[in-house]
Amino acid sequence: MFELLKRNRNFRIFFEASCISGIGDYVDDIAFSMLIYKFTESTLITSYVFAIKMILSFVSMFTSTIVDYNNK
Incomplete structure (x- = not known):
């Protein structure tokens, strides 16, 4: 790869x-988490938002493959 x-x-x-x-x-990701914590002062809500972002990232891996395959 370096070549x-x-x-x-x-x-x-x-x-x-x-x-x-x-x-x-x-x-x-870090700034968004810090901003949510600053506004809510709740680690629970901050972790919920982070978990939702991770779920969306995981789902997008599969949906993008499906869209690329079907969009010909």
Whole structure:
């Protein structure tokens, strides 16, 4: 993979953008959890919201595959 990053400029740009996007997603998750806790001051509600986000992420893996398969 590192050889591909060295040789292919477009793949390198795509890889770097994906890494930056992933970091942004993690920062968003942490900031969103902190914001909910600040407004509610309840760890229970914060964990509920985090659990719902995880369930939606898990479901989206399967639904995106189904949509890609059927959308031809």
